[in-house]
Amino acid sequence: MRTLGMAVFKQQKVEDFYDIVEELGSGQFAIVKRCIEKSTGVEYAAKFIKKRLNRASRRGVRREEIEREVDILQDLQHPNIITLHDVYENRTDVVLILELVSGGELFDFLAQKESLSEEEATEFIKQILNGVQYLHSKKIAHFDLKPENIMLLDNNALLPRIKLIDFGLAHRIKDGADFKNIFGTPEFVAPEIVNYEQLGLEADMWSVGVITYILLSGASPFLGDSKQETLANISAVNFEFDEEFFGSTSELAKSFIRQLLVKDTSMLPNNTYVNFERFASVLEDISLVEMGLENVSQKRESLQDDVEALLSIYTEKEAWYKEESESIRQELSRVRYEFRKAEALRKGLQEDLRTTDANLANMDSRYLTREAHLSSLRQELNAELRWLQEVMGSLNGEAGKTGLGSISVLNNELNEALKELLSRACGGELCSQVKPDISESS
Template sequence: MYKAKRAASLKVRRRIGKYELGRTIGEGTFAKVRFAKNMESGDPVAIKILDKAKVQKHGLVEQIRREICTMKLIQHPNVVRLHEVMGSKARIFIVLEYVTGGELHDIIVARGSLKEDEARRYFQQLINAVDYCHSRGVYHRDLKLENLLLDSAGNLKISDFGLSAISEQVKDDGLLYTSCGTPNYVAPEVIEDKGYDGTLADLWSCGVILFVMLAGYLPFEDDNIASLYKMISGAQFTCPSWFSDGAKRLIARILDPNPSTRITIPQLLKDPWFKKGYKPPVFDEKYQTSLDDVDAAFGDSEEKHVKEEMEGQPASMNAFELISLNRGLNLENLFETDKKYKREKRFTSQCPPKEIINRIEAAAKPLGFDIQKKNYKMQMENIEAGRKGNLNVATEVFQVAPSLHVVVLKKARGDTLEFQKFYRTLSAQLKDVVWVCEGEAEEKSSTA
């Protein structure tokens, strides 16, 4: 029963290349997003995991590939960064910047509206990022509050380029023809399905976002889709009384239903209301763009596939299990001095469990022991036979607390005195790993 409980407590870590996966932070029809940690740098990331079979079945391969390529082209401080793409035989892994501040939409819902200076700062960051995207030939086409995230410093980050278009999709007349986007945010010319300029259509959506940030509600809203489109086509909206004159004028110029007279981004950048307190974006030049990993992720070459590994964590000891090993709650009592414990030794360590196992292995091998490892268990057998055959020592690391582990060494076969001698030699070589060892506990007991 006790062993069964211990086995059930074994947690398994999943690693994808250099990333260790954590909790699920989002889930959709075709993808799951999980928190992860870069084991080389320690940086947190979000990994979007897609099932290749589902993606192929629904004909989404090219759309997803386009989204990935688009995001790799956009290296802007106000756009969620795509670090890299990896693929296995069954899955695609998109490694994204981990943004912790939540959606701007949720903040508006909670607070009702933003103060003008705060809304202006977000809007400036939004326009900077959108202008940068356009300069790279990328049109988002689904700009809305739900696709605007905030980082821990309160900076805006554009996400979800799933409906984006690139310059290669523009027809000879310079227009895009695919109607897409979220109805309340979409420009009139997109609804009319006669072709539209991607830059001006994105700018319209930015105008709707600015209105919502200042008002706390959408400028165009109706349950009847036909009525909604009529409101949008006629730009039928009214600014609340608390809008400043500068904000009213700018919104009216952006939400102009005629794209030929609508304000452009270069004109908007000169607007007095927009320019107030303006801070240009600061770029991180260390990132280099490459699409090599995209081909590898979508390809069938097993040589280029990332390794998916499962790694167990140490079994944990709960309070009841600790009490079953001890006479009291004092940690020193974990190291009993009764004769019946001579075939078993324990020490505690504050080192990571993997380091503990590796250090024990490194210390035992020169002493003539053959090592067999599985997760955080080891079987150590002396190659040379002793008085009662080959000494065999079973070792396991248990987790007591996140930064405290108990290491148990048991004599499975062989002579007990040889086991005692081996343990003394081993513990002497692990001085920087051991926090409290059995010998120290015995000394404390004898001097008490």
């Protein structure tokens, strides 16, 4: 084991402790691979950083820069910042064993969705601000904040958690120290980097402003057709809120971006960025530097207050959204319950209607059968009546021979017998229609 400053480098072979699996990504002098710790089975990301083997070479990363990154990572422990687990070193590489963040870059997430709603962007910005606030509380500036260096833990989650990664350009900011440098990704760097001016924590806040603009619109505020045009736009703070992209964006969000994309006008811009190698020999105006440092300190404090105020606003907004969501969820649950009741009632009514239809059809069939039966009986009885009338006619013919008194009595008896016969045969239904009367004929 080898210790330099705070950074601890284990000299054992990393392959003895980890199974190195597939490659996850690569940069100019670094390759990231997935690995599995043999003793625990836990997955990590192994970042192989190629060391610069001698001062004359331009290939690889200088050892002091690797040590600075390791030293900073060892001092960080935050839910929105990647965690360093272990460090190994061999002759050509330093291997950082880092927390595995497998949800992909925020850049890829944006590419799939083009742009986010204000509520979705708020959730990401809140997490980014939490991470940046933690870094700044330790006087650490990231200096390379961009969507590619913001990773998602799980891109399938409704509200993915983010992690800030890649601290290769990060520096500890010492009060009163003269610190200038030209680094970072042109699209996201602050004007003080472009103009080779005094650098501080506020450079990260500029990058947060650019990221917020991109999250809400899918467009980049300063990106030009060339690197020089991009840097000129940054130096002039040349951006606008195109109605095509920001037509539905709130004034609060636009104001938030404007407050972050502010140039420190107390410092004179240096327009010789193309010749930045000459800057090392440029004489500094001490009084201007002191004035700039004072303004930078004031600006940092103001930005810190703004960040805390915005975090408070976002927290209140989040609570309101949760309350509204719960109210809507309860209302939907009540509507679903009422719908299920109505559906059950509808099904019951349909079943009753089907039963009623079947009963009516059955009754109709029975009625038709009975009607046919009664019609047949009516015809038979009418035939019988005609026969009786014929019989009675013949009897009346004999009346002259036998005497009318006995015939009349016989007619009455036959009438009563016939009525009783009809009553037994068909009940009152036919009797009301057929009223036999066997009487004396003239």
